[in-house]
Amino acid sequence: MSRWSPNSRGRLEQAAYELFLGQGYEQTTVADIAKRAGLTERTFFRHYADKREVLFGGSAALQDQLLRELDRLPSTLPTIEAVRIAVEAIASLLHGRRALARERQRIVAAHADLQERELIKRATLTAALAQALQRRGVPEPAASLAADMGIGVFYVGFGHWLTDPADRELVEIVHEGFDQLKAVASGI
Amino acid sequence: MSRWSPNSRGRLEQAAYELFLGQGYEQTTVADIAKRAGLTERTFFRHYADKREVLFGGSAALQDQLLRELDRLPSTLPTIEAVRIAVEAIASLLHGRRALARERQRIVAAHADLQERELIKRATLTAALAQALQRRGVPEPAASLAADMGIGVFYVGFGHWLTDPADRELVEIVHEGFDQLKAVASGI
Numbered sequence: 001m002s003r004w005s006p007n008s009r010g011r012l013e014q015a016a017y018e019l020f021l022g023q024g025y026e027q028t029t030v031a032d033i034a035k036r037a038g039l040t041e042r043t044f045f046r047h048y049a050d051k052r053e054v055l056f057g058g059s060a061a062l063q064d065q066l067l068r069e070l071d072r073l074p075s076t077l078p079t080i081e082a083v084r085i086a087v088e089a090i091a092s093l094l095h096g097r098r099a100l101a102r103e104r105q106r107i108v109a110a111h112a113d114l115q116e117r118e119l120i121k122r123a124t125l126t127a128a129l130a131q132a133l134q135r136r137g138v139p140e141p142a143a144s145l146a147a148d149m150g151i152g153v154f155y156v157g158f159g160h161w162l163t164d165p166a167d168r169e170l171v172e173i174v175h176e177g178f179d180q181l182k183a184v185a186s187g188i
Numbered sequence: 189m190s191r192w193s194p195n196s197r198g199r200l201e202q203a204a205y206e207l208f209l210g211q212g213y214e215q216t217t218v219a220d221i222a223k224r225a226g227l228t229e230r231t232f233f234r235h236y237a238d239k240r241e242v243l244f245g246g247s248a249a250l251q252d253q254l255l256r257e258l259d260r261l262p263s264t265l266p267t268i269e270a271v272r273i274a275v276e277a278i279a280s281l282l283h284g285r286r287a288l289a290r291e292r293q294r295i296v297a298a299h300a301d302l303q304e305r306e307l308i309k310r311a312t313l314t315a316a317l318a319q320a321l322q323r324r325g326v327p328e329p330a331a332s333l334a335a336d337m338g339i340g341v342f343y344v345g346f347g348h349w350l351t352d353p354a355d356r357e358l359v360e361i362v363h364e365g366f367d368q369l370k371a372v373a374s375g376i
Contacts, residue, residue, distance in 0.1 A: 078375035119307040141365060144344040146372045152336035156329050177329060184334045185373030187266035 009047045009057075011037040016054040017103060025051075025107045055104055055114065059121045062090045066125070067132050079138050083129070083150035084178045091154065091171040094161075098170075102162050126151045153177040197235045197245075199225040204242040205291060213239075213295045243292055243302065247309045250278045254313070255320050267326050271317070271338035272366045279342065279359040282349075286358075290350050314339045341365040 015037035019028040030051055034044045048054050069089040073082045094101060108114040130147035138146065157174040164173065203225035207216040218239055222232045236242050257277040261270045282289060296302040318335035326334065345362040352361065 080372055080375050116304045116308065119311055120304065123307055141344050141348055142368055142372050144347070145340065145365065145369050148340035148344060149337060149369070149373065152333065152340060156332045156336060159332070160329055177333065180330055181333050181337070182373050182375075184268055184330050185337065185370050187268050187370075 008037070008039055008043055012039065012044055012047055013054055013057065016051065017100060020107055021103055025111065052114065052117065055107065056117060056121060058093075059125065062093060063125055063128055065093055066090050066129060070129075070132050070136070075136055079133060079136075079142060079146045080149070080178070080182075082136070083133070083146050084175075086129075087150045087154050087178075088171050088174055091157065091174040092169075094158075094170050098161065101158075105162055122151060122155060149181060153181055196225070196227055196231050200227065200232055200235055201242055201245065204239065205288060208295055209291055213299065240302065240305065243295065244305060244309060246281075247313065250281060251313055251316055253281055254278050254317060258317075258320050258324070263324055267321060267324075267330060267334045268337070268366070268370075270324070271321070271334050272363075274317075275338045275342050275366075276359050276362055279345065279362040280357075282346075282358050286349065289346075293350055310339060310343060337369060341369055 012033060016028070016033045019032055019036060023032075028051060030041055030044050033051065033054070034041045037044075048057060066086050066089065069086040070082060073085060077085075108118055126147050129150060130144045133143035133146055134140070154174060154177075157170060157177045161168070161170040161173050200221060204216070204221045207220055207224060211220075216239060218229055218232050221239065221242070222229045225232075236245060254274050254277065257274040258270060261273060265273075296306055314335050317338060318332045321331035321334055322328070341362060342365075345358060345365045349356070349358040349361050
């Protein structure tokens with residue numbers, strides 16, 4: 001974003017997580033984060049509205065990726081297949097980030113307001129997907145149901161990924177999730 | 189609940205909605221509600237923690253009904269069929285309440301904190317259903333996916349019910365929703 005501080009956003013995120021884990025989320029100020037990242041508070045606020053936003057800053061990227069992926073898929077694909085490919089694309093964004101995601105989950109689980117924000121982000125993502133499907137010509141309620149299912153598979157998979165002892169990547173868990181969704185929906 | 193005020197809960201709910209609609213949600217106090225219902229504030233607080241709770245007081249009843257219905261179903265039923273019957277049972281609780289549900293929706297849509305609470309109630313209902321399915325012996329992630337789908341069909345159907353020009357009952361819309369879910373999931 002700013003030419004004089006390459007990857008300042010990534011450095012701020014890294015510094016924030018180190019502090020959240022080391023001294024606790026509540027005890028960490030924006031000043032602490034900026035200092036640890038070797039940047040100014042002003043730079044922090046160019047990237048994030050507040051420290052809470054550091055935990056949720058990835059969700060806009062997820063949504064962009066989801067919709068971009070959907071847009072490039074042929075409209076002849078069955079709806080659920082298009083949703084599957086788009087959701088797998090966002091799952092792959094989290095490749096190699098499980099340790100970070102686990103720590104994030106621990107912080108979110110300990111704060112009611114963060115849990116609420118998480119639910120809002122999920123609802124926003126679902127609504128964006130439903131609208132994108134409608135734009136592809138999928139009628140209601142199929143568009144809303146497919147969006148709900150797709151984001152549901154993503155979040156259920158995400159929960160399992162965080163605790164999965166087998167160390168599989170999220171994209172693999174999500175891929176299986178769609179098979180399981182089909183099996184459950186067809187009454188197997 | 190109290191012998192000397194039959195159906196005080198229903199009267200409070202009725203009075204609250206009349207006031208929310210007439211003078212606005214924000215302008216309405218617990219004292220106003222109690223007065224209009226011909227009851228004391230003390231009686232109000234025996235039924236509801238605050239005025240917000242009037243809007244969400246039905247969700248505990250929905251959850252109880254959902255789990256009770258599920259418990260009485262044979263465990264040999266395919267998971268999605270059990271979920272469908274249980275979700276239809278809660279949809280039928282809303283029979284004849286569409287006008288009230290519409291007004292409630294209008295109030296919730298206008299207040300971010302109420303929308304958050306709505307999302308929390310949905311997440312709670314989904315988690316309760318997933319746990320009940322696990323107790324029935326449904327393995328993970330099928331239990332979580334089926335719960336997510338079932339509550340998803342309920343809420344998508346609820347949204348359509350509120351705006352449905354055909355005046356169908358929610359239970360009918362939800363019943364069709366499960367057919368549509370199966371069709372979407374199987375790639376039709």
